[in-house]
Amino acid sequence: MASLFEKKIETLWGVGEKRAKLFNRLGVFTVGELLRFYPRTYEDYTNPVDISSAQYGEYCCVRAVLESPVVTSRISGGRLISRGRIFDESGFMTITFFNNRVIDKMLKSGREYTFYGKVTTSRGEAEMVSPMFSDVETGHRIRPVYPATAGLSSVQIESAMSQAIKLLPQEVKEPIPDWILERYDIEGLNFAIRKIHFPDNADELKKARKRLVFEELLLLSLGLRRLKSIKREETSITIKKDYSSEFYSLLPFKPTDAQLKVTSECVNDMINSTSPMNRLIQGDVGSGKTAVAAALCYTVIKNGWQAAFMAPTEILAQQHYEALSKILDGAGVRTELLIGSVTAANKRKLLDRLAKGEIDLLIGTNAIISDGVEFKALGLAVTDEQHRFGVRQRAKLISKGNKPHTLVMSATPIPRTLALIVYGDLDISIIDEFPPGRQSVSTFLIGSKKRLSMYGFIKDHLDKGLQAYIICPTVEENELNIASANEYFEKMRSEEFKGYKVGLLHGKLKAKEKDAVMRDFVDGKIQLLVATTVVEVGVDVPNAAIMAVENAERFGFSQLHQLRGRVGRGKEKSYCFLISDAHGEETLKRLKTMCRTNNGFEIADMDLKLRGPGDFFGSRQHGLPEMHIADLADMDSLCLAQCAADEIERLPNGLDSIECRGLRAEILRLFSNVGSEGMN
Numbered sequence: 001m002a003s004l005f006e007k008k009i010e011t012l013w014g015v016g017e018k019r020a021k022l023f024n025r026l027g028v029f030t031v032g033e034l035l036r037f038y039p040r041t042y043e044d045y046t047n048p049v050d051i052s053s054a055q056y057g058e059y060c061c062v063r064a065v066l067e068s069p070v071v072t073s074r075i076s077g078g079r080l081i082s083r084g085r086i087f088d089e090s091g092f093m094t095i096t097f098f099n100n101r102v103i104d105k106m107l108k109s110g111r112e113y114t115f116y117g118k119v120t121t122s123r124g125e126a127e128m129v130s131p132m133f134s135d136v137e138t139g140h141r142i143r144p145v146y147p148a149t150a151g152l153s154s155v156q157i158e159s160a161m162s163q164a165i166k167l168l169p170q171e172v173k174e175p176i177p178d179w180i181l182e183r184y185d186i187e188g189l190n191f192a193i194r195k196i197h198f199p200d201n202a203d204e205l206k207k208a209r210k211r212l213v214f215e216e217l218l219l220l221s222l223g224l225r226r227l228k229s230i231k232r233e234e235t236s237i238t239i240k241k242d243y244s245s246e247f248y249s250l251l252p253f254k255p256t257d258a259q260l261k262v263t264s265e266c267v268n269d270m271i272n273s274t275s276p277m278n279r280l281i282q283g284d285v286g287s288g289k290t291a292v293a294a295a296l297c298y299t300v301i302k303n304g305w306q307a308a309f310m311a312p313t314e315i316l317a318q319q320h321y322e323a324l325s326k327i328l329d330g331a332g333v334r335t336e337l338l339i340g341s342v343t344a345a346n347k348r349k350l351l352d353r354l355a356k357g358e359i360d361l362l363i364g365t366n367a368i369i370s371d372g373v374e375f376k377a378l379g380l381a382v383t384d385e386q387h388r389f390g391v392r393q394r395a396k397l398i399s400k401g402n403k404p405h406t407l408v409m410s411a412t413p414i415p416r417t418l419a420l421i422v423y424g425d426l427d428i429s430i431i432d433e434f435p436p437g438r439q440s441v442s443t444f445l446i447g448s449k450k451r452l453s454m455y456g457f458i459k460d461h462l463d464k465g466l467q468a469y470i471i472c473p474t475v476e477e478n479e480l481n482i483a484s485a486n487e488y489f490e491k492m493r494s495e496e497f498k499g500y501k502v503g504l505l506h507g508k509l510k511a512k513e514k515d516a517v518m519r520d521f522v523d524g525k526i527q528l529l530v531a532t533t534v535v536e537v538g539v540d541v542p543n544a545a546i547m548a549v550e551n552a553e554r555f556g557f558s559q560l561h562q563l564r565g566r567v568g569r570g571k572e573k574s575y576c577f578l579i580s581d582a583h584g585e586e587t588l589k590r591l592k593t594m595c596r597t598n599n600g601f602e603i604a605d606m607d608l609k610l611r612g613p614g615d616f617f618g619s620r621q622h623g624l625p626e627m628h629i630a631d632l633a634d635m636d637s638l639c640l641a642q643c644a645a646d647e648i649e650r651l652p653n654g655l656d657s658i659e660c661r662g663l664r665a666e667i668l669r670l671f672s673n674v675g676s677e678g679m680n
């Protein structure tokens with residue numbers, strides 16, 4: 001099958017240049033990729049139901065005879081409507097088609113067909129609008145439905161697919177060793193790749209699915225382990241002495257036990273090993289990750305190396321810089337800030353000093369990874385809020401040194417089991433404790449009727465010298481009834497909060513403008529900040545005590561949690577208002593859970609159950625290869641694949657055994673887009 005990954009999709013009959021482009025849009029460039037483009041769902045013609053028992057609102061299949069020829073007429077707007085009536089032993093049903101000029105010739109009265117579609121009702125009788133249909137004898141049994149794109153229908157994909165299947169060799173080569181297939185009761189690829197598209201019955205489909213899911217997760221698991229082992233190559237950056245307690249003694253507060261525990265886990269990585277540290281620190285918003293990272297930078301610097309600290313926004317980089325340089329300057333650590341807005345002349349000087357080793361700690365945005373930034377001796381690379389960066393950016397930062405120790409930090413809590421997979425290439429430390437005195441944020445779900453009294457509540461707090469955020473889901477006006485930051489800001493400034501200092505922050509502002517606004521908020525020159533989710537990441541304004549979120553139903557669970565993490569950082573009691581008039585059961589459940597708990601991990605678990613893993617696993621976020629069929633929330637399959645991966649690793653030569661040649665090739669293909677440099 002490997003060679004089919006070199007065969008362009010255009011070589012298929014009926015796929016011209018234009019259609020090929022549409023396939024490309026779906027990520028399909030070759031015949032091999034087409035075969036790996038799996039159906040989204042299936043139309044099952046194998047289980048026809050009686051018309052009388054067809055459930056309204058459900059997709060189902062009936063086997064019925066057309067009573068009399070389909071009649072076509074014209075309706076308003078010049079559209080054509082064709083109606084027919086079908087029956088089986090149990091009753092009648094209407095079938096309706098729109099703008100189909102040939103339907104009356106395709107369906108013959110008195111003949112039996114299988115119809116598949118969503119059952120609705122029309123004038124008291126069951127109806128299917130635009131059902132799929134086929135001959136009872138020759139028609140499909142289970143028909144694939146592909147994720148289509150504009151201009152390329154599922155049926156067209158299906159037709160290309162049946163050609164692609166014909167190009168498969170008689171026996172498709174099996175990448176997974178036979179004994180694994182046997183032990184885990186898994187079908188071969190030869191069977192699975194055909195049957196996932198065109199199964200004859202539900203059982204075949206189930207088996208094909210099981211195989212492909214297993215394969216994908218096995219490859220993922222093995223691939224991540226391999227990435228991890230590459231990163232375990234020797235490094236010459238030896239850290240001889242732990243200076244973290246010296247650093248902590250410089251701080252105005254005592255580190256928490258959790259901060260100390262995580263610090264020593266990291267220090268151990270660097271001191272007791274010749275391979276670079278490669279660790280993730282997970283800690284809920286406000287758990288104090290920055291201090292830990294700084295303690296590690298300090299240690300590395302005192303051992304004679306440089307450190308880099310990369311943050312996702314200028315504001316955040318600046319804030320880190322201000323907080324840390326204040327402490328470190330006195331300790332003889334030379335700290336500098338590199339962000340886009342540094343002037344060219346200053347930048348040149350800075351880069352010069354950096355290359356000469358006259359800067360110990362460089363804090364900045366992704367400006368740090370641009371070409372021309374050279375360290376003399378980078379010993380530790382820290383990435384803050386890593387979910388905002390791709391794997392490539394992380395890799396680029398690492399490449400600024402010679403196998404430096406690396407640390408990534410994330411406030412996006414991921415259930416532990418999943419973290420092992422997602423961050424398979426990293427060791428994980430968790431800060432599971434908050435600094436003392438941190439109060440949980442009281443959260444309330446309110447309808448828009450209560451908005452005015454909420455404004456009153458906010459004003460009371462502003463009058464006390466505190467600050468507040470109001471978050472809107474969008475920037476600009478829209479037809480839908482969704483709060484836009486622009487409009488909202490105008491209204492607050494000129495009406496509701498007239499006389500107060502109101503600011504506006506959103507992603508469409510220029511970086512400089514954003515910074516100025518944020519700075520004013522940090523400095524207390526703005527009392528109420530109307531913003532979009534740009535405030536989500538990491539900024540620390542302890543004086544902000546209220547966060548209100550408009551159209552709260554439009555935000556993800558974990559996202560709301562991140563937003564809420566912007567308040568409750570100071571001594572004052574803090575509040576979060578989720579404003580929503582949504583009725584949906586699931587949405588309400590989500591919002592109510594937010595009110596009940598402040599625990600990021602619990603919220604992440606809920607999010608996973610309610611919305612699936614998409615949020616955690618956007619490939620951009622984590623640099624994971626895209627899963628085509630496996631669901632990373634499917635713990636049973638994950639465990640199975642993990643077990644198999646363990647067994648393969650226990651082979652004398654592990655994944656490098658000859659029998660794993662096929663697996664290795666597949667892993668390379670799967671990881672080809674996500675920075676698999678050095679993998680083979």
Ligand code: ADP
Nearest residue numbers: 253254255256284285286287288289290291435
């Ligand atoms: P995050 O984990 O979200 O990055 P930060 O590192 O920004 O959290 O810390 C949040 C706030 O808590 C900061 O103001 C920081 O100075 C403070 N902080 C961190 N550790 C402690 C501690 N051990 N005791 C008291 N305050 C702390």
Ligand code: MG
Nearest residue numbers: 289290384538
């Ligand atoms: Mg932080």
